[in-house]
Amino acid sequence: MAYEVKGVVARSKGAPVTVETIIVPDPGPGEAVVDVQACGVCHTDLHYREGGINDEYPFLLGHEAAGVVAAVGEGVTNVAVGDFVILNWRAVCGECRACRKGQLQYCFNTHNATQKMTLADGTELSPALGIGAFVEKTLVHSGQCTKVDPAAPATAAGLLGCGVMAGVGAAMNTGAVQRGESVAVFGCGGVGDAAIAGAKLAGASTIIAVDIDDRKLEWARGMGATHTVNSRETDPVEAIKAHTGGFGVDVAIDAVGHPKVFEQAFYARDLAGRVVLVGVPTPDMQLTLPLIEVFGRGGAVKSSWYGDCLPSRDFPMLIDLYLQGRFDLDAFVSETIGIDDVETAFEKMHEGEVLRSVVVF
Structure with a gap:
């Protein structure tokens, strides 16, 4: 029936x-x-x-x-x-x-x-x-x-x-954030804040939140960001380098899905660092980068599909962490x-x- x-x-x-x-x-x-x-x-x-x-x-x-x-x-x-x-x-x-x-x-x-x-x-x-x-x-x-x-x-x-898993997975699965590493997250909505929470769970020592809205940056601090950057007021690449000894971060996560933001994430990472795109762009968006920069910086440029999650593995784990008071x-x-x-x-x-x-x- x-x-x-x-x-x-x-x-x-x-x-x-x-x-x-x-x-x-x-x-x-x-x-x-x-x-x-x-x-x-x-x-x-x-x-x-x-x-x-x-x-x-x-x-x-x-x-x-x-x-x-x-x-x-x-x-x-x-x-x-x-x-x-x-x-x-x-x-x-x-x-x-x-x-x-x-x-x-x-x-x-x-x-x-x-x-x-x-x-x-x-x-x-x-x-x-x-x-x-x-x-x-x-x-x-x-x-x-x-x-x-x-x-x-x-x-x-x-x-x-969807959103929380996409962000957490972008940090923990796609970005493979390790203990003691530095992370920058561009865009502090639901997915970006989840990426910040994921970086914290993974043991990142420095987590830099980037947004144009001070209210969202305050939310990001509550999720585990150690530093915040208002990119409407400050060059985010230079600010991120200033927080990382002039080198840039180990993992830069674009949770916006915009060419300008992705370019900022690309240049905000350290040599051999990882760039992760989890924000969803529109079909008309185009990206142009000097190929020598792609080659010369090494590391990896990755897209994150659903936080590269496996629901049967990741959902129960994250619920357990939630019930333990850790997430x-x-x-x-x-x-x-x-x-x-x-x-x-x-x-x-x-x-x-x-x-x-x-x-x-």
Whole structure:
């Protein structure tokens, strides 16, 4: 029997989102239905609404979610009814060329549910990142469910589903920050602050936060930044070198996704340092760097996909660290809201007033 629930839909480019009746089918083979308890409002959802991902409207928005498994389909063994899970958009296939090389964090063929959720009139919905979680129940592939300790509140746990994991992973996985190293993070929104928290977890001794907003720089200090630089007032490259004996940092992380910011990150690193791009650029952006500088500085220039995470490995670990008091996920939750408040949350996010608004069901 299908479920009839309420969810947040983007019907057309730029139009305000609406709360509508969603039909969620019973799970088929390999699928699961999850009672969503909380879902963060991520900038990616706004990208979907604005047509920045694709034009497969209408979209069922929401993807940073945690909840409880309500039903499973035939053949599902990794989760059971009643399990507390975080939803992810990297349900590894185990068969693609990345998986065959043992690099599951780069899986090129991640699983989604086969069936479609629909509007009441039968119109098929495109779920954001294959999840669609601004809804009371959602249908996903069972591999998109990662079981974690239910002692963690859904408001905190769900944030690992996207932005926080992307930032933490950019530092710990892609950037491979080591104890005693120096790190600079450009852009102190949710992903950038998560990168700062990840660098702190990894044992970085110097963590430099860069932004144009003093309010965000104050948030960054709360996440573990040892120094802050307002790049509207100060040349960030020179400021970073001044904090690192004139050398630059071991790891520079661009959490903005803009050519000018990436160029600053590139020049702010030490010789043989690593540059990590985790901010998402727009398709029209172009980057020009002197090739001799790319060669002469050595090191590595890397893109970070979802923090190069493996949900089955990283989500439980980070939840354990949270429950031990070593990783403050609650600090990312600026406010909790209802399902009718998503449009207002987009406005607050655009204005930089919040790290994360979290929809609670």
